[in-house]
Each structure stands twice: as structure tokens, then as C-alpha cells.
Amino acid sequence: MSAFHLLDDDQLAGQLRDGNELAFTEIYNRYWDKLYYLAHKLLKDTAAAEEIVQDVFFILWKKRETLAIKSLAAYLAAMTRYAVYRLISKDKKLKKQENIAGMSGVGATSEMNVDNKILLEIITGLSNKLPEKCRLVFQYNKLQDRSLADVAEQLNMSRKTAEAHLTKALKIIRTSLSNFMALLF
Known part of the structure; x- marks a missing residue:
């Protein structure tokens, strides 16, 4: 058992900045449930919440050397909220694009049906x-x-x-x- 569970958040953040994997593991174990709860509360989706939290920890490790963390708990919560907001925004844009594509498809189909009916009337008139x-x-x-x-x-x-x-x-x-x-x- 490591002594990292005895360290406070500031000490863990300092160790993380230095690239200490055990410090990262302690942060992960300490905050994963809290961040998951926050993401799930906002998204109401288990898989998406888990993915958001995993991404937060991935980014935390990837940018560990450049992060200026004053409060680890607040920093991680903010990262999680912003990740959730980006996901929600992305989903809204995607749904909007799907609606526009669906509506334009309906309009194009309707317009094509009208064109076909007009052409059929012309051909019927000519055949008469x-x-x-x-x-x-x-x-x-x-x-x-x-x-x-x-x-x-x-x-x-x-x-x-x-x-x-x-x-x-x-x-x-x-x-x-x-x-x-x-x-x-």
C-alpha cells in the first residue's frame, strides 16, 4: 500500500506535475466516483458519463506538466462539466444537421414528385x-x-x-x- 492516500490534493497535484504515476492513480481512485456522479447527473447516460470521466483523466495525465491547478477537486469538476457541455453541444448540432438534412430530403422528394407529375401530365397531353x-x-x-x-x-x-x-x-x-x-x- 502506498503513502499517496495520505497526501492532500495540492501535494498530489505537485507529484502529478512531476509525472508520478502513483500520484495519478491516487487522484483517479479518489475522484473517479465523484466525477462520474457529476457527469451522469448532467447526462443521464451511463456510457457517456463513463467516457467523459475517462477523457478527463486522460487529458489530466496528458497535460500534467502544463496544468496550474489551485484546487484539484474544483479543477476536475470544471473539466468534467465542460466536457459534458461540449458533448451536449455536439449532440445538439448533430441533431440539428440531421433535422435539416431530413427536411431538405423531404422537400426535395416532394419537389421531385411535383416535377414528375407535371412531366407526366405534359406527356399524357402530348400522347392524346x-x-x-x-x-x-x-x-x-x-x-x-x-x-x-x-x-x-x-x-x-x-x-x-x-x-x-x-x-x-x-x-x-x-x-x-x-x-x-x-x-x-
Whole structure:
């Protein structure tokens, strides 16, 4: 058993500054529970509180030579509180970014749905101006997503004839769409 448990905080801080690992161990044993209680009280999260306290002790050891500690208990408590506040701030920023990303995703999806509906209305309007057989083949195949073989069978025509009508319909609609887009832009 070491004599470090008999030393006061100022003496331990001096020994810590000199790099004495036993002094650090005594500080750790003396304050770990108190700092954990403080962090847990603020965070209400066991794992996060433990991690905060471990980080406080890690920083204490890492910066031991440059620290000017007047009151070890107050210094460690302040380090713990500030670490908790940084974690809370970081979590708030992360949640805010997630909310913004989620909202922009919803807005983009909604905007895309509107754009798709407008485009579908334009294409439907253009297809209504096609000759009857072309219009039927195009609407059944492209707008109702039916196979060309089914469309040909339903309209009582050969598959080659249905393909010819579809090709003609697509050519007319593409030309009309490019003219329409040129007018828009």
C-alpha cells in the first residue's frame, strides 16, 4: 500500500506535475466516483458519463506538466462539466444537421414528385394528340407499363406493327418535348 492516500490534493497535484504515476492513480481512485456522479447527473447516460470521466483523466495525465491547478477537486469538476457541455453541444448540432438534412430530403422528394407529375401530365397531353393506334400503343406500353406483346394482342395487331406505332409515338413525343423545353428555357 502506498503513502499517496495520505497526501492532500495540492501535494498530489505537485507529484502529478512531476509525472508520478502513483500520484495519478491516487487522484483517479479518489475522484473517479465523484466525477462520474457529476457527469451522469448532467447526462443521464451511463456510457457517456463513463467516457467523459475517462477523457478527463486522460487529458489530466496528458497535460500534467502544463496544468496550474489551485484546487484539484474544483479543477476536475470544471473539466468534467465542460466536457459534458461540449458533448451536449455536439449532440445538439448533430441533431440539428440531421433535422435539416431530413427536411431538405423531404422537400426535395416532394419537389421531385411535383416535377414528375407535371412531366407526366405534359406527356399524357402530348400522347392524346397522337394518331389513335400510336396513342393506344404508347399509353398501354409506357404509361400503364404493359408489355408490347400484351398490347399487340389486345389491339389485335402483330408485335412488329405495335413496335412501329410505339417508335412513331416516341419520336413525335420526343420532338414535341424538346420544342416545349426550348420554349421554357
